[in-house]
Amino acid sequence: MSRSDENGLPRVLISPAQIEERTAELAQQIDRDYRDSDRLIAVGVLKGSVFFMVDLLKRLSVPLAIDFFQTSSYGSGTQAGEIHIRKDIDLSIRDKDVLLIEDIVDTGYTLRTILDLLRFRGARSVRLCALLNKKAAHKVEVPIDYCGFEIEEVFVVGYGLDFDEHYRNLPYIGVYES
Numbered sequence: 159m160s161r162s163d164e165n166g167l168p169r170v171l172i173s174p175a176q177i178e179e180r181t182a183e184l185a186q187q188i189d190r191d192y193r194d195s196d197r198l199i200a201v202g203v204l205k206g207s208v209f210f211m212v213d214l215l216k217r218l219s220v221p222l223a224i225d226f227f228q229t230s231s232y233g234s235g236t237q238a239g240e241i242h243i244r245k246d247i248d249l250s251i252r253d254k255d256v257l258l259i260e261d262i263v264d265t266g267y268t269l270r271t272i273l274d275l276l277r278f279r280g281a282r283s284v285r286l287c288a289l290l291n292k293k294a295a296h297k298v299e300v301p302i303d304y305c306g307f308e309i310e311e312v313f314v315v316g317y318g319l320d321f322d323e324h325y326r327n328l329p330y331i332g333v334y335e336s
């Protein structure tokens with residue numbers, strides 16, 4: 159069975175309207191939870207989280223700063239789960255409330271590494287907001303405070319997510335099948 163439509167585009171899993179509605183709900187919850195914070199920093203993980211991050215943060219009224227990490231997994235031949243920080247955040251997060259924003263939690267290695275690092279550096283609080291969660295794929299425990307959608311173990315693209323740098327600008331989340 160083909161998972162793509164006639165134009166060769168990935169089959170829609172989550173539509174733009176569904177993304178928008180869920181993002182608005184998450185933003186409302188986050189706005190409420192941080193209403194008394196005067197030290198919020200939203201930290202995105204490049205590049206996959208940018209579409210979601212922008213749409214989410216535009217809806218918040220709490221004052222905040224933004225910053226970014228970029229990570230990659232080490233190539234084959236090294237320990238599974240070893241994460242390389244290619245770009246570190248610029249801001250100090252000591253005594254700050256950090257809201258980490260990620261596109262998807264798959265094995266959990268990336269987020270586990272970043273969460274540990276943020277705590278080690280003395281953040282006052284650290285919470286995770288992930289658009290997508292592949293719960294069945296987790297290899298390490300990662301508590302998600304704000305989760306957009308739970309999905310099956312399929313490879314998804316669009317709305318920031320890529321396959322080999324393709325499809326990031328699709329307005330929806332689709333299932334990629336090679």
Ligand code: IMP
Binds near residue numbers: 312314321
């Ligand atoms: P981790 O396995 O939880 O460390 O996820 C690492 C990264 O792999 C995520 O931040 C995504 O950038 C990427 N990734 C995992 N699953 C998918 C997917 O289904 N589509 C696109 N990228 C993915």
Ligand code: MG
Binds near residue numbers: 203205207260261
């Ligand atoms: Mg990512």
